[in-house]
Amino acid sequence: xTDTETKITQAQSAALxxxxxxxxxRTDALHAIADAIxxxxxxxxxxNETDVAEAEELLxxxxxxxxxxxxxKLSESKLESIVEMVRSVAGQEDPLGKTLEAxxxxxxxxxxxxxxxxxxxxxxxxxxxxxxxxxxxxSLKSGNAVILKGGSExxxxxxILYEIICEAAAEVPDGWAQLIEAREDVETLLxxxxxxxxxxxxxxxxFVEYVQDNTSIPVLGxxxxxxxxxxxxxxxxxxxxDVAFDAKVQYPAVCNAVETLLVHESVADxxxxxxxxxxxxxxxxxxxxxxxxxxxxxxxxxxxDWTTEYGxxxxxxxxxxxxxxxxxxxxxxxxxxxxxxxxxxxxxxERFMRAIDAASVFHNASTRFADGYRFGLGAEVGISTGxxxxxxxxxxxxxxxxxxxxxxxxxxxxxxxGEDPRPFRHExxxxxxxxxxxxxE
Amino acid sequence: xTDTETKITQAQSAALxxxxxxxxxRTDALHAIADAIxxxxxxxxxxNETDVAEAEELLxxxxxxxxxxxxxKLSESKLESIVEMVRSVAGQEDPLGKTLEAxxxxxxxxxxxxxxxxxxxxxxxxxxxxxxxxxxxxSLKSGNAVILKGGSExxxxxxILYEIICEAAAEVPDGWAQLIEAREDVETLLxxxxxxxxxxxxxxxxFVEYVQDNTSIPVLGxxxxxxxxxxxxxxxxxxxxDVAFDAKVQYPAVCNAVETLLVHESVADxxxxxxxxxxxxxxxxxxxxxxxxxxxxxxxxxxxDWTTEYGxxxxxxxxxxxxxxxxxxxxxxxxxxxxxxxxxxxxxxERFMRAIDAASVFHNASTRFADGYRFGLGAEVGISTGxxxxxxxxxxxxxxxxxxxxxxxxxxxxxxxGEDPRPFRHExxxxxxxxxxxxxE
Numbered sequence: 001x002t003d004t005e006t007k008i009t010q011a012q013s014a015a016l017x018x019x020x021x022x023x024x025x026r027t028d029a030l031h032a033i034a035d036a037i038x039x040x041x042x043x044x045x046x047x048n049e050t051d052v053a054e055a056e057e058l059l060x061x062x063x064x065x066x067x068x069x070x071x072x073k074l075s076e077s078k079l080e081s082i083v084e085m086v087r088s089v090a091g092q093e094d095p096l097g098k099t100l101e102a103x104x105x106x107x108x109x110x111x112x113x114x115x116x117x118x119x120x121x122x123x124x125x126x127x128x129x130x131x132x133x134x135x136x137x138x139s140l141k142s143g144n145a146v147i148l149k150g151g152s153e154x155x156x157x158x159x160i161l162y163e164i165i166c167e168a169a170a171e172v173p174d175g176w177a178q179l180i181e182a183r184e185d186v187e188t189l190l191x192x193x194x195x196x197x198x199x200x201x202x203x204x205x206x207f208v209e210y211v212q213d214n215t216s217i218p219v220l221g222x223x224x225x226x227x228x229x230x231x232x233x234x235x236x237x238x239x240x241x242d243v244a245f246d247a248k249v250q251y252p253a254v255c256n257a258v259e260t261l262l263v264h265e266s267v268a269d270x271x272x273x274x275x276x277x278x279x280x281x282x283x284x285x286x287x288x289x290x291x292x293x294x295x296x297x298x299x300x301x302x303x304x305d306w307t308t309e310y311g312x313x314x315x316x317x318x319x320x321x322x323x324x325x326x327x328x329x330x331x332x333x334x335x336x337x338x339x340x341x342x343x344x345x346x347x348x349x350e351r352f353m354r355a356i357d358a359a360s361v362f363h364n365a366s367t368r369f370a371d372g373y374r375f376g377l378g379a380e381v382g383i384s385t386g387x388x389x390x391x392x393x394x395x396x397x398x399x400x401x402x403x404x405x406x407x408x409x410x411x412x413x414x415x416x417x418g419e420d421p422r423p424f425r426h427e428x429x430x431x432x433x434x435x436x437x438x439x440x441e
Numbered sequence: 442x443t444d445t446e447t448k449i450t451q452a453q454s455a456a457l458x459x460x461x462x463x464x465x466x467r468t469d470a471l472h473a474i475a476d477a478i479x480x481x482x483x484x485x486x487x488x489n490e491t492d493v494a495e496a497e498e499l500l501x502x503x504x505x506x507x508x509x510x511x512x513x514k515l516s517e518s519k520l521e522s523i524v525e526m527v528r529s530v531a532g533q534e535d536p537l538g539k540t541l542e543a544x545x546x547x548x549x550x551x552x553x554x555x556x557x558x559x560x561x562x563x564x565x566x567x568x569x570x571x572x573x574x575x576x577x578x579x580s581l582k583s584g585n586a587v588i589l590k591g592g593s594e595x596x597x598x599x600x601i602l603y604e605i606i607c608e609a610a611a612e613v614p615d616g617w618a619q620l621i622e623a624r625e626d627v628e629t630l631l632x633x634x635x636x637x638x639x640x641x642x643x644x645x646x647x648f649v650e651y652v653q654d655n656t657s658i659p660v661l662g663x664x665x666x667x668x669x670x671x672x673x674x675x676x677x678x679x680x681x682x683d684v685a686f687d688a689k690v691q692y693p694a695v696c697n698a699v700e701t702l703l704v705h706e707s708v709a710d711x712x713x714x715x716x717x718x719x720x721x722x723x724x725x726x727x728x729x730x731x732x733x734x735x736x737x738x739x740x741x742x743x744x745x746d747w748t749t750e751y752g753x754x755x756x757x758x759x760x761x762x763x764x765x766x767x768x769x770x771x772x773x774x775x776x777x778x779x780x781x782x783x784x785x786x787x788x789x790x791e792r793f794m795r796a797i798d799a800a801s802v803f804h805n806a807s808t809r810f811a812d813g814y815r816f817g818l819g820a821e822v823g824i825s826t827g828x829x830x831x832x833x834x835x836x837x838x839x840x841x842x843x844x845x846x847x848x849x850x851x852x853x854x855x856x857x858x859g860e861d862p863r864p865f866r867h868e869x870x871x872x873x874x875x876x877x878x879x880x881x882e
Contacts, residue, residue, distance in 0.1 A: 016772060016796065020796060103816070105816070119828055216656070218659055218827070218830070219657075246853035349876035350875075350876045353846055354461050355457065360847065361845070362849065363876050369852070369854060370845075374546065374857065375544070376865065376867035386659070387559050388659045388829070389659070389829040391843060392843075392844075392845050401828045402833075404816070405803075407805070408804065408806030409805050410680035412687035412809075413815070414691045417692075436788075
C-alpha cells in the first residue's frame, strides 16, 4: 500500500467510530479548532507567507495571475472570518440521529429511518487555504471522515492548518481527517470506490468534469452555471431591469450570476435600450443576436455564447418570439442550475417553472438568490447540478444518508408469507428509536 | 447517431414533457396498460413460446439451466400477477409535486422544495419478461422516461410487451419508453451521462459491478447481500433458532437471506447442536470455523466463505468472543445490506446497531424483513447498498428528486448584501406553491 492508500484506509476505519460520537463531542471539537486557529494565527500567517512568496515568483514569471495570488493570501481579517465560520458550523443544528420516519410494521415490530453520516468524503479544492478549514468543519459536524487534497501552491498553509485541526480535535477518533498532497494522489483517491463514499471536487469546470468522468464514486458538485433570465411579454419592465442588473453586476464571478438574458419580442423595443445603457455604464460587455442588435448597439453573439459561463462582466442577449421558445432555449443551453422568469402573469410563470429542468426556478427574483445561506440551509456544502442525492444549494443534510433500524421480538418472515399470511399493519407513528422500547411496554 | 443514441435522445426530450403531465394521466395510462396486457395475453404467450422454445434448445445443449428457462417462461397465472402488479403501482400515492419544504426567506419571497421526477432512467435487467413491465410501470408512475434493455433470450416476449405498453399509454408523451436490444447498446447507454440520470441494473453481482465500474452515471442497486445474524450472549436461544432458521431457509435465493451466523462463545454450546440439527433436516450445508466444528459436525469454512453470498442452502458459522468481535467481523466482511442481532439486552443491541455500517440493522428480527413491501414503502424499486441518494429497500420516492421554486416580487441580492444588508427572515411555513399567490395577497 502506498502512503495515500493507507491514509484512505485509515479514514475508512475512523469513519465507523466518528459516526457514533455524540453531537456534543463534535461541536466541542469544532470550538476547539476555532480557538486553536485563533491562538496560532502567527504560525499560520508565517506558513502562508512562504506559499505567497513562491507564488509571487511565479506571478512575476507570468505563470500565475494576481487574482490567484490574492486568493492564496491569508490576513488577520481573513483568519478571523475563518474562525467565525467554524463557530457558525459548530452552532448549526445537528444533522445526525434524526428520526426521518417511524412505522409500525406489526405489533412489536417497529421500523425507524435515522439520519447518519455518509462515511468518507473525498475533497479536492482550489488554492484558498480557507477551503481546507471549511470542508474539515462541515465534515466533522456531519460525522464524516474526510480526505483533503489542496493545491500544491497552498502546501505550507494547508499543512499548518491541518496540523492545528488534528491537534485541536484530539478527542475525535484519530485519522478522521487526512491530508494528501501530490497530484498523483488524486488518481488514487478516484479509484478507491471501496472506501470513499462521496467526492466533492471544487475548482474549474474542466476539473470537476475530469473527476466526474474518471471515477465511479458519486460526485457532488457542479461544472458550470449558465443561468438565464427571461423577460416575458407582460413583465414589469422596471422590475426586470433591476433584477437583470443585479443578477449580472452584483457579483459576476459566481455560478448563480446570469449569463444569457432572453427578452420577449413584444417588449424588446421598450425594454432593451434603457437596460443596455445601464449595463454599459457598469462596464458590461453585451453580445446580442441579430434582432437584439437592431434595437441597441452591441457585439454579435456567436453560437458558443449561448452555452458559455462567462463568470465576468459579459452577457449574451437573445430575443425570443414566445414563452415556449424561451423554455426550449433554456432546456437546450442551460446547465440545470438556476433560471428565472420575470412576468406578471401567474400561469406563464407556472408554465416556465414546471417546464424548465433546473435545480432552481425563480419567478420575479434574481438568480443570485440560489445559495445555501440565502435559502436558509445554514452552512452551504456546495451547489449541485446533478439530479440524484442532493440538488441545488446543498446544506449539511447533503452530507448525511439514512439507515433503517428495525426493532422486533423474534418475528419471522415465514409468518407473513405463504398460505394464510399474517397481514402487516404499516402504520406511521411519532416516536424515537430506543432498543429497550419493546421490552419496557 | 446510431439508432440507440437516437432512442436515448428521444427519451431525454420525452422526459421533459412527461414530468408535467398530471397524476391522473399517469395513473390512467397504467390502468390502460394493465387492461391491454389482460386483453392481449394470447399474443404475449405466443411470443413467449418462441423465446422458450429457443431457450429449451440451449438447455438441451447444456448452455442454460432449467431455472433460467423457468424464469423466462410466462403463463396465464404469471400474466395475471403482472397485471395485478401494474394496477397496484397505479394505486400507489403519487410521488410527484409534494411540497417537501416551504420557507419564507423574506416578505413576499417564498421558497418551495417540490418533488419532481429524476428524468431518464436506464435499466438493464435479467431474463424475466415481467421485469420489463414492472420497470416501465414504476418509471411511468414516477414521471420518468426509461430506457429498457432486456436479455436477448426474452427478445420476442419483451418486444410484444413493449409494443402493448406503448400503444396502451398513447396519451403519454411519445418516446417516454425505449427498448434497446443488442449487447453493444449497453455500452452506448453507459456512456450517455449527458442524457441518462440514473442507472438501475439488475442481474448478477458481476454484472452490477461491471456497470458501476464503467459509467459516470449514478447507479441504484446492489451487487450482493452478505447478511449476518449475531446470536449474543444473552439471546433468547429459542428466538435465535427460529430467526436464524427463517433467515436462511424461508427463501435462500434472495439478497436478504442470512449467509453467516455469528455465535457468542458463551452460548455456543447451548445453542449450536440443536440449531445445526434443524438446519441439517432442512438440507442446509454448514461451513464452520474450528471452534464451531468442535461443538457440532460440519464442513470447514475457508476464508472466502466469510464474504460469499451463497444464495442457496449453505451457511457459514463462526464463534466470536465478544460483541466487539462480531461488529468488527460484520463491518469487515458484510456488504452493508442487512445485519441482525439477537439479544435481550437493550444497550448491546444499541451498540451493535449504531456501530454496524449497513442500510438495515435489526434487533430480534429476521434479515428477510429488509424489503420494500415489508417495510411499507409500497412498490419496491430495488435494494441499494450505495450510501447516497437512496439506501436499503427503495420505494417510488427513490425515483424522484426535487426542485426549488422561488416566488418573489422583484427582490435583488444587492439589498441583502454590502453595508447595512437587509436580514432574511428564514421562517418555515406550511403552504403549497402557486405562482399567483403573492399578487393575490
